[in-house]
Every structure is written in structure tokens, then in C-alpha cells.
Amino acid sequence: MNDPAPVRQPGFVGRDAEFAALTAALAAPPALVVVEGEAGVGKSRLVAEVLAARTPTSGGRTSGNPASGNRAAGSRAGGSRAVGSRAGGSQASGERPSDSRGGGRVDTVLAACPALPRPHTLGAIVDAVRVAVPDVGALRLSPLAGALRPLLPEWADELPPALEPAGDASAARHRLLRALAELFDRLGVRLLVLEDAHWADDTTLEFLLFLSARPASTVSLLVTCRPADLPDDSLVPVLAARAPAGTTQCRIVLDPLDxxxxxxxxxxxxxxxxxxxxxxxxxxxxxxxxxxxxxxxxxxxxxxxxxxxxxxxxxxxxxxxxxxxxxxxxxAVLERVRRLDDDARAVLRVAAVAAHPVPEQIVVAGTGLPVDAARAGLAAAAEAGLLGETRPGVVSVRHALVARIVYESIPAPQRGVLHRRVGTELAATAPPPVAQLTRHFRAAGDVAAWCRYAELAADQAAASGDAESADLLLYEAITEAGPPVDTLLRLVRMTSFGTISRGDRFVRLVAALRAVLAGADLPGPARGELRIHLGRMLMMSGDRGAGRAEFEVAIPDLGHDPGNAARAMVVLGWPEGAEWSAEVYRDWLHRAHDTAATAELPAGLRIWLTASVACGLLFLGDDEGWSYAERVPTAPSGPESRADAIIAKLNLALMAQYWGRYARAGELNDDALATAERYQYRQYLGLGAVNQAYLDHLTGRWAGLAERVDALAADEELGPHIQLDATLLAGLLELAGGAYARAGARLREALAALRRSGLMDHVASVTAALARLALATGHPEEAVRLTAESVGTAGAQQLWMRARDMVSVRVAALVAVDRGDEAAQLAAAFADWAGRRDMPVARATVASCTAVLADGGVDPAAAAAAYERAALAWEALPQPYDALLAREGQAHALVRAGRTDEGIALLRQTGQRLAQLGAAGDAGRISDALRRLGDGPLRRGGRPSYGDRLSPRELDVARLLVGGLTNRQIAERLYLSPKTVARHLDSAMRKLDAASRTALAVRLVESGIVVDAPPTATT
Structure with a gap:
């Protein structure tokens, strides 16, 4: 008689070399190991075998999916108990005596990312540590651990109190990562394994980066992934690139068996x-x-x-x-599933729908079968090797690929029924897994439950600093669920829109809001609020005109909501666009103030509204704005208004800069930065840093400024607007330094980006800088062309603040092309506007325009006197760079007036002061003029311009690069940051026309620039 073959669990074969390499790497901590391979090739089996053979140090234990010595190469389960499923379940095994703290040590944490279309924030890490810590109270965590509460609500009774809300998402995420790192330290974790990193959320990967980058870190990282499934912007490749010096790095690629x-x-x-x-x-x-x-x-x-x-x-x-x-x-899987009996297939389908490891009773209940039948099916599915335990009583399909195959084979109507059953059972657990429940009720088509859990999951993600996940959860409910209007409004109020203001998602979101607004029976208050949200969304996407139109239409429906009505009026009162005069903008601002004056408003909103009205009036050039600024309650009444107070101070500081009140600008900016630093409002720290950089540029504090500005321009975490502000300032510094080609490239890059964003005020500032560049390089016609539209619009609307940087440039350009009458008319119009305002910078600009016009006349002595008055006006601010340019004009006029010795002396003094300031380009121009006058050249000071030659610091970096050091090693040798090293290398590559680091090294050696390279560093 023929008996069926008794198929056993596969042995571990064909991976001896990989096993040895992985074992050796982990034996030299801290290590960073990446194991790559396609689905089913055996990544998890290799990891399991290595962990099983590894002896944990310090009497620790393994938390997560422990190794099993009898599993297949490429399989995750065996028999009726699959102790290594990829679904993120965790099991502590091989437990050893607890240490003196009572919490027990955990040598290894094994976390596995489930195959979900929307991964949960830190989901795999949380699942692993939840099991790793049987008694969190015994760990005696610091108050920082209160940041863990949103992720681990079941620990609420044992964790420290919740922290005060963070200043922004990045600050919340940073302190959450610090809290998790502290937890790992208290547990004594030496190895963190993250399986299936291609499914990981960004915050999980950021945690790995955070762990590895800490000084003297002893935690090794072992990551498995499928390279073909890594998102284009995945942080997995960044892990290796940022590995600290001294880290053992190993990359293992698993190929199929021969x-x-x-x-x-x-x-x-x-x-x-x-x-x-x-x-x-x-x-x-x-x-x-x-x-x-x-x-x-x-x-x-x-x-x-x-x-x-x-x-x-x-x-x-x-x-x-x-x-x-x-x-x-x-x-193969589907044929094996078909050979199961009906009960076993039902169990397998429920487990596939669950996606995560779940308690057996949830699978049993989800089948809808009698308990005995369901349990028999559970045993049969396990016996067939398709289902297994991740820890006692918790089951899952043994392999993500098998789970996906089974899931896709379920007819869609039945799939929805199973999602509802699983969701209903999970909702009764404590605490309910809200992110999973969002997925289940979405698939079940239960709109009310879907939206309810989407709100809860978004709150959880936002509290963890994962604004993107929060926004996407809400976005999907808004655009796909079709919820009732009150639910829709609640979802929209929670959405920040920051991560979905571009592309297809933006289009779908706008279409969804407009579809609701088209409803004939929509109540007026709801219609007004939805239009406000739509307008905000449009403005964030760069379509500011359409956004403002929505605000204007919304106002009549906002009689019940004076706060939102006043907010809309402030937006309409901000001077931008070309459609209204200054009087119309001023009227909107006054209406906003009057609307809010008697209303009961939250403290934060009142601060924002008062400051915004003040700033709007100041940008219109109204002295009245300063009286409004004095009414701003910049001392917040509590955490809920702290951010608004910081924003108010930063914006008022910017207006003080625009007016030339630099001492006041510095006080406001310092106050805002101190508060932002204390409470870690990271996005406002960046804005304050840019404000300070501009203030330092204006007031002549240029020492180290270029490096600071470059760092701000390169810091992607600050956001594109702050980076663009920094790029503009970098262009101005390079213009003063005589690096005209680089200045032009930076400024044109900034101009293109700003035009896409619709920030017209910034566009005017960049255009003014490009016009200055055109004048400096002998192209006054280009300067005239660049300034024509902005200055014309500013004059027609009486919005001269928008062209504040452009008037004197255009006057000089018009004089240079023999259009003196037009220049005089422009100067007179601006002088008339400035004469009615107590605006120091406008007075200095008028003085400069007067001097330029006089310089084009027949009386050089009068021109010299006019330039001196301009210099004194700029010095009074103080604004030394423009004062020195005026002194240069004065010196040339003195020479033309026959006072040659006096003119040459002033010219020499001015050139030396420009060189000391760092304006090497202007100093060079003066040096050339002195030669023509028969005087010797200047001795230049300040920050030198090296043109296409490598600077001394770039040479230092280049020598270490040729020596084989990484960016981080170079940074440590030279006491620089890795970002600064990268900027020096980028600059060297640009100067030497090298497309890569390798090409740069070759070019350096071949050209003889680097001869003796230092010895290669060892790790």
C-alpha cells in the first residue's frame, strides 16, 4: 500500500557563508548589517539561525520572534507553532534572571514590519517592546518616558505623566525617539533586528538612525529587506551612509539556492x-x-x-x-489551501484578513463557526504549515507572502464581512488597536466606524510626531468615506494639509471639498467653514489667488464664527497680488480687528489676529501698525497660545527689520528664539535663525555668516521657505564677495522656486538682488528690465514696501542707461510716500536715490554732499554695507570735484572696511579704481573669495577624502559637522568639474592638488 510522504520541516542548508559573515559582524559590536533578498529567499531563516546560535550577553533574553532551529531556509514557521512569523508579533524566550533593577535585561529585540499599505507609526518597534517589558515600572524611567503614552496606552498606569504638548511634529518625534532610546538603554538591549524594512514607516527607520548615531552607541542593528520593494525615498540606504566611525558594516545578499x-x-x-x-x-x-x-x-x-x-x-x-x-x-499555496477542509480554510482566511498576529479567540470568532469547529480548523491549518503561533495563544499566517496570496483569493464581498468581524472583535480589546481598526472598518465599508477610528489613529500618529501618517489617515476618510457633513468638518479641522498640498492627493482633496460645497442643502455655517479650509488648502499649494477668493466668499457665512471670519479678513488684508490698492487691503485689516475686538476668542487666536493686523499695516507702510503691535499680548497665557506668541514675535521682528528698526527687531527675535528653544518649537527655531541671519547681514555682523547661511540652506528639516530665504541671503553674500556666477545661480534657483510657490514679496526681493547683480556686472539694461514690473505695480498700488529693496537699484539702473528723468520721477514718488512715515530705512533709501541722481548731474561737489548724507542715514540704522557703498560714491565725487587726495583717502578707507566686512568683490572694485588713480592696491581682509581654486578648508577635506575617510570621519578629524563636510566636497566637485567623490579624488591626485594623502582610517 502506498502511504503519502510525511513531509517534515525543512533544514537550514546552503547558507554557510552568509551565516559565518553575519555571525562575525554581530560579534564585533556596534554592527550594522543589512540582509537583502527577494520574498521567500530565506532572510528571516538566516536571522533566526544566527540568533539561535548567538549567546546573549549580560544574562539577557531575546524579545520578539525568537529563532527556531528547525525552520526552512525561506520559511518562517514549523509544525503547529510558527515562532517566527513576520507579522510583528513578539515572544520572549530563553528568559534569564532579572538584573538588579527588577525589569529584566533584554539582549535582543526582534521587530517585524507587517505588510500593510499604510504602516503604523513605530508599529513594529512598539509590538516588540510591548512584550519585552513585563514590568515597565521597575525600569524607573525618567519623566521623558511620558512621551511613550500615545504609542503604549496600556502602560499608562506605569509610565510617567504625559509631557506638555511639543512645539511641532519634529520636536514631538525627537523626544519620542529619545524616550524609546532610554527604554532600550534601561533594558540593556545590544541588538535590534528589524525585519522587512521595506514595509517600515519612516519614524521606525528614523529611530534606527537615531540609535546608531548616538555617541558611544553599543546597539547593533540588523535589518532585512527586499531592495526591489524599497520606496525611492527609503531611509534604509541612509543607514549605511551615516554609520558612525567604528561601526562594523556588513551587507549580505541572499540569492536563490543552486x-x-x-x-x-x-x-x-x-x-x-x-x-x-x-x-x-x-x-x-x-x-x-x-x-x-x-x-x-x-x-x-x-x-x-x-x-x-x-x-x-x-x-x-x-x-x-x-x-x-x-x-x-x-x-502552489492556493492548491494547498484548496486541499484543506472548509473549517481550516475559514480560519486561514480570517488570519489573512487580520494581517497582524491576533489572539486565537479573535480568529475563532471571526470565522462565524461553532467554537469546536473553528478550533479544529485552527489545528488543521497549523498542521498543514500554513498557520502558526507567534507566541502562546497568538496566531498568524506563517509568511507575509502566503498571507497576501490567501487574502487576494477571498471574494471581495466575503472579505468585507471578515474585516467587519475581525474589527468588531478587536474593538473590544483594551486598548483597542486604532490603526488596525481603521483599516478593518474601511475595508468593511462601515463609514462611521472608519472615520471614528481614523480620528483616533490620526491623534495617536500626530502625538508621536508623525504628521504625514496623521494627514493621510484623515485624507483617506475625507476623500473616500463620504461622511456626513459634521463628521467631515471634524476630520478637516484635524488635517494639517502640510503633507498633501501637492500632486494627485491635493487634487482629490480639493475635489472632495468642492463636491460637498456644491450641495444645495449645505447649511451656511458649514459652508463657510469648509470654504475657509479649502482656501487654506489652496494657498498652501501655491494657488494663493484661488485661496483668497474662497476666503472672501466664505465671510458672509461666518457670522456665527467671528474668529474664523476675522482670520479670513486678515488673509485678505495681507498686501499681495496686483488686484487691489493699499486702501482696500487696509480696510480688510481694520474689519478684521473690529470683528475680533468684542468676540470671545481663544488666547492664541487673539494673539495671532492682533499681530497679523499689526504686521499687515506695517507692510502697507502705516505707522499705525506700531500702535497695534503694542496691543499684542506676546506673553502666552499657557501652552495652547505659546506657538502663536512665538509667531507674533518673529513676524513683528521681520517688520521691524523692514522698517529699519534693528534694535527692536533683535529684541523681538531673541525673545522668540528663547521661547522656541526652551519648548523645542523646531520650525520656529529655523525661522528665527533666518531672521537673525538677515539682521546680522544688515547690521554688518558678517563673521561666520556665510557658513551659517549655507547650513540653513542645506537643512531640509527646516522646510522649503526657510531654505529659500537662506538661499537668497547666500546669493547676496556671494554677490558682495564677487562670486558673481555662483550668486546668479543661487538667486535664479530661488526665484524659480518662489514663483512656483506664489510668495510675491520674496520674489521681489530676489529680483532686486538679481538687478544688483546685473548692475555689478555692467548690465544696467537687464537691471531696468528686471525691476520694471515690480516697481510699477508698487507705485500704482502704493505698496512701496513690496519694492523696498528695488527702488534705489532701479534709480541707479535708469541713470546708467540715460533715463534720468524717469529715475527722478521714481525717486520723487517714493520720497513722497516715505516722507509721510517714520521709517528709517525708507529715509536712507531716499537719500541714496538723491545721491545717485546728483551723481548724474554737473556738480560733483553736490553729489559728494548727497552721498555723505546717504552714508550718514545708513550709518544711523546701522546698515554699514550700504553706508560704505555710499562712501564709495562720495569718494569718487570728491575726486571729480578736484579734492583728489581727500577722495583717494576716503576710497582707500572705504575699500579696507569693505574687505574687513567680507565684501571682497566691492573691495576689489575699489582696488582697481585706486590703481587707475595712481594709488597702490588694497590689502584685502575679511572672507576671501577663491574663485575656482579650492579654499584651505576645502583642501583639508580633499586630502582626507583621498585618504579614504568617510564624511563622518572627516568631520571628526576637522571638528566639523558631516553636513559642512558634504558642502565642502560639493563645492570642490563643482570647482573641479567632478561628477562623484571618486572622480574628485582622481582629479585631485592627477592634477597634483593633493600629493601626500593622510593614512586611511581604520574602523
Missing amino acids: VDATARLVSTMLAGGPVSAEFAAFLHDRTGGVPLAVEESVRLMGQRADLIHRNGEWRRRRNLSDIVVPRSIRH
Whole structure:
């Protein structure tokens, strides 16, 4: 009689070299190891075998999915208990005595990322540590651990009190990462394993970066992933690039098994019996040598009784050519599933729908079967090797690929029913897994439950600093659920829109809001609020005109909501666009103030509104704005108004800069920065830093300014607007330094980006800088062209503040092209406007325009006197760079007036002061003028301009690069930041026309720039 082959769990074969490499790397901590390979190739099996053979240090234990010595190469489960499923479950094994703190030490934490379309914030890490810490109170965590409450609500009774809300998402995320790192330290974790990193959320990967970058970090990282499935912007490649010096790095690529290894794998599944070369080649051809595919095929043949045991040896029951082995894992899995009985299939489908490891009772209840039948099905699915335990009583489909295949085979209507059942059961657990419940009720089509849990999940993600996940959860509910208007408004109020203001998501979100607004029965208050949200969304996306139009239409529907009405009026009162005069903007601002004056408003909103009215009036050039500024309650009444107070101070500081009240600007900016630093409002720290950089530029504090500005321009965490402000200032510094080509490139880059964003005030500032560049390089016609539109619009609307940087440049350009009458008319119009305002910078600008006009006349003595008055006006601010340019004009006028010695002396003094300031380009121009006058050249000071030559610091970096050091190692040698090193290398590559670091190194050596490289660093 022929008996079916008793198929066993696969042995571990064909990975000796990889096993040795991984073991050796982990034996030299801290290590960073990345194991790569396709689905089912055996990444998790390799990790499990290495962990099983590894002896934990310090009497610790392993938390997560522990290794099992009898699992397949490429399989995650065995028998009825699959202790290594990828679904993120965790189990502590090999427990050892607790340490003196009472919390127990955990040597290894194994976290696995589930295959979800929207990964949960830190989901894999949280699942692992939840099991790793049986008694969190015994760990005696610091108050910082209060940041863990949103992620681990079940620890609420044992964690420190909740922290005060963070200043922004990045600050919240940073302190959460610090809290998790502290937890790992208290546990004594030496190794963190993250499986399936291609499914990880960004915050999880940021945590790995954070752990590895800490000084003297002893935590090793082991990451598995499928390279083909890594998102383009994944942080996994960044891990290796940012590994600190002294880290043992190892990359292991797992390829499919060859024919011989395939034969040995099959042999282990058939009690060690020999496998013919013909049979091994046949299976290898059908499976490609992928271990999971080999295992599934052998199990299928065993179930079919294609292989039989007769007369003491294994034989095939049919001719080899008659055996049908599916060429895909999908077909093999589906055929095996079809061979299960109905109860086992029902259990398997519920587990596939759950996606995460779940308690057995949830799977049993989800089937809708009698309990005994469901439990029998559970046992049958486990016996077939398709279902397993991740820890006692918690089950999941044994492999994510198998789970996906089973899930996709479920008819859509039945899939929705199963999602509802699983969701209903999970909702009764404490605490409910809100992110999972959002997914289940979304798939079930239960709009009310979907939206309810989306709100809760978004709150949880936002509290963890994951604004993107929060926004996406809300976005999906808004655009797909079709919720009632009150629910829709609640969802929209929670959405920051910052992560979805571009692309297809933006288009869909705008369409969804407009579709609701088109409803004839929409109540007026709801319509007004929705229009405000739509307008805000449009403005964030760069369509500021459309956004303002929505605000204007919304106001009549906002009589019940004076706060939102006043907010809309402030937006309409901000002077931008070309459609209204200054009087119209002023009227909107006054209406906003009057609307808010008697209303009961939150403290933060009142601060924002009062400051915004003040800033709007000041940008219109109204002295009245200063009286409004004095009414701003900049001392916040509590945490809820602190951010608004910081914003108010920063904006008022900017207006003080625009007016030339630099002492006041410095006080306001310092106060805002101190508060932002104390409470870690990171985005406002960046804005304050840019404000301070501009103030330092204006007041002549240029020492180290270029490096600070470059760092701000390169810091992507600050956001594009702050980076663009920094780029503009960098262009101005390079213009003064005589680096005209680089200045032009920076300024044109900033102009293109700002035009896309619609920030017209900034566009005017960049255009003014480009006009200055055109004048400096002898192209006054270009300067006239660049300034025409902005100055014309400013004059027509009486919005001269918008052209504040452009008037004197245009006057000089018009004089240079013999259009003096037009220049005089422009200067007179601006002087008339400035004369009615107590605006120091406007008075100095008028003085400069007067001097330029006088310089074009016939009386050089009068021109010299006019330039002196301009210099004194700029010095009074103080604004030394413009004062020195006026002194240069004065000196040339003195020479033309016959006071040559006096003029040359002033010219020399001015050139030296410009050089000391760092304006090497202007100093060079004066040096050339002195030569023409028969005087010697200047001795230049300040920050030198090296043109296309490498600066001394760039040479230092280049020598270490040729020596084989990484950016981080170079940074440590030279006491620089890695970002500064990267900027020096980028500059060197640009100067030497090298497309890569390697090409740069070759160019440096071949050209003789670097001869003696330092010895290569060892790690």
C-alpha cells in the first residue's frame, strides 16, 4: 500500500557563508548589517539561525520572534507553532534572571514590519517592546518616558505623566525617539533586528538612525529587506551612509539556492532520504531555487501523494514528467489551501484578513463557526504549515507572502464581512488597536466606524510626531468615506494639509471639498467653514489667488464664527497680488480687528489676529501698525497660545527689520528664539535663525555668516521657505564677495522656486538682488528690465514696501542707461510716500536715490554732499554695507570735484572696511579704481573669495577624502559637522568639474592638488 510522504520541516542548508559573515559582524559590536533578498529567499531563516546560535550577553533574553532551529531556509514557521512569523508579533524566550533593577535585561529585540499599505507609526518597534517589558515600572524611567503614552496606552498606569504638548511634529518625534532610546538603554538591549524594512514607516527607520548615531552607541542593528520593494525615498540606504566611525558594516545578499542545495533542502523535508539529480533539477527549474517555493512544492506533492515510500526507500508514484508543480508560489499555496477542509480554510482566511498576529479567540470568532469547529480548523491549518503561533495563544499566517496570496483569493464581498468581524472583535480589546481598526472598518465599508477610528489613529500618529501618517489617515476618510457633513468638518479641522498640498492627493482633496460645497442643502455655517479650509488648502499649494477668493466668499457665512471670519479678513488684508490698492487691503485689516475686538476668542487666536493686523499695516507702510503691535499680548497665557506668541514675535521682528528698526527687531527675535528653544518649537527655531541671519547681514555682523547661511540652506528639516530665504541671503553674500556666477545661480534657483510657490514679496526681493547683480556686472539694461514690473505695480498700488529693496537699484539702473528723468520721477514718488512715515530705512533709501541722481548731474561737489548724507542715514540704522557703498560714491565725487587726495583717502578707507566686512568683490572694485588713480592696491581682509581654486578648508577635506575617510570621519578629524563636510566636497566637485567623490579624488591626485594623502582610517 502506498502511504503519502510525511513531509517534515525543512533544514537550514546552503547558507554557510552568509551565516559565518553575519555571525562575525554581530560579534564585533556596534554592527550594522543589512540582509537583502527577494520574498521567500530565506532572510528571516538566516536571522533566526544566527540568533539561535548567538549567546546573549549580560544574562539577557531575546524579545520578539525568537529563532527556531528547525525552520526552512525561506520559511518562517514549523509544525503547529510558527515562532517566527513576520507579522510583528513578539515572544520572549530563553528568559534569564532579572538584573538588579527588577525589569529584566533584554539582549535582543526582534521587530517585524507587517505588510500593510499604510504602516503604523513605530508599529513594529512598539509590538516588540510591548512584550519585552513585563514590568515597565521597575525600569524607573525618567519623566521623558511620558512621551511613550500615545504609542503604549496600556502602560499608562506605569509610565510617567504625559509631557506638555511639543512645539511641532519634529520636536514631538525627537523626544519620542529619545524616550524609546532610554527604554532600550534601561533594558540593556545590544541588538535590534528589524525585519522587512521595506514595509517600515519612516519614524521606525528614523529611530534606527537615531540609535546608531548616538555617541558611544553599543546597539547593533540588523535589518532585512527586499531592495526591489524599497520606496525611492527609503531611509534604509541612509543607514549605511551615516554609520558612525567604528561601526562594523556588513551587507549580505541572499540569492536563490543552486540545484545541489535544492536537493539537500528537499532531502531534509523527506527524512533525509536521497533525492535524485533529475528530481532536484526538476524542482529547481520549477521554483527558481527560492526556498519558500521549494518548500511549498514539496508539501503540495506530499499532500497529493505524488511521492511514496516503498520497500524502504522514497520513490515517485508517477513519472517525473507527469508531476505538475506550479511555477509560482501563488499557485502552489492556493492548491494547498484548496486541499484543506472548509473549517481550516475559514480560519486561514480570517488570519489573512487580520494581517497582524491576533489572539486565537479573535480568529475563532471571526470565522462565524461553532467554537469546536473553528478550533479544529485552527489545528488543521497549523498542521498543514500554513498557520502558526507567534507566541502562546497568538496566531498568524506563517509568511507575509502566503498571507497576501490567501487574502487576494477571498471574494471581495466575503472579505468585507471578515474585516467587519475581525474589527468588531478587536474593538473590544483594551486598548483597542486604532490603526488596525481603521483599516478593518474601511475595508468593511462601515463609514462611521472608519472615520471614528481614523480620528483616533490620526491623534495617536500626530502625538508621536508623525504628521504625514496623521494627514493621510484623515485624507483617506475625507476623500473616500463620504461622511456626513459634521463628521467631515471634524476630520478637516484635524488635517494639517502640510503633507498633501501637492500632486494627485491635493487634487482629490480639493475635489472632495468642492463636491460637498456644491450641495444645495449645505447649511451656511458649514459652508463657510469648509470654504475657509479649502482656501487654506489652496494657498498652501501655491494657488494663493484661488485661496483668497474662497476666503472672501466664505465671510458672509461666518457670522456665527467671528474668529474664523476675522482670520479670513486678515488673509485678505495681507498686501499681495496686483488686484487691489493699499486702501482696500487696509480696510480688510481694520474689519478684521473690529470683528475680533468684542468676540470671545481663544488666547492664541487673539494673539495671532492682533499681530497679523499689526504686521499687515506695517507692510502697507502705516505707522499705525506700531500702535497695534503694542496691543499684542506676546506673553502666552499657557501652552495652547505659546506657538502663536512665538509667531507674533518673529513676524513683528521681520517688520521691524523692514522698517529699519534693528534694535527692536533683535529684541523681538531673541525673545522668540528663547521661547522656541526652551519648548523645542523646531520650525520656529529655523525661522528665527533666518531672521537673525538677515539682521546680522544688515547690521554688518558678517563673521561666520556665510557658513551659517549655507547650513540653513542645506537643512531640509527646516522646510522649503526657510531654505529659500537662506538661499537668497547666500546669493547676496556671494554677490558682495564677487562670486558673481555662483550668486546668479543661487538667486535664479530661488526665484524659480518662489514663483512656483506664489510668495510675491520674496520674489521681489530676489529680483532686486538679481538687478544688483546685473548692475555689478555692467548690465544696467537687464537691471531696468528686471525691476520694471515690480516697481510699477508698487507705485500704482502704493505698496512701496513690496519694492523696498528695488527702488534705489532701479534709480541707479535708469541713470546708467540715460533715463534720468524717469529715475527722478521714481525717486520723487517714493520720497513722497516715505516722507509721510517714520521709517528709517525708507529715509536712507531716499537719500541714496538723491545721491545717485546728483551723481548724474554737473556738480560733483553736490553729489559728494548727497552721498555723505546717504552714508550718514545708513550709518544711523546701522546698515554699514550700504553706508560704505555710499562712501564709495562720495569718494569718487570728491575726486571729480578736484579734492583728489581727500577722495583717494576716503576710497582707500572705504575699500579696507569693505574687505574687513567680507565684501571682497566691492573691495576689489575699489582696488582697481585706486590703481587707475595712481594709488597702490588694497590689502584685502575679511572672507576671501577663491574663485575656482579650492579654499584651505576645502583642501583639508580633499586630502582626507583621498585618504579614504568617510564624511563622518572627516568631520571628526576637522571638528566639523558631516553636513559642512558634504558642502565642502560639493563645492570642490563643482570647482573641479567632478561628477562623484571618486572622480574628485582622481582629479585631485592627477592634477597634483593633493600629493601626500593622510593614512586611511581604520574602523
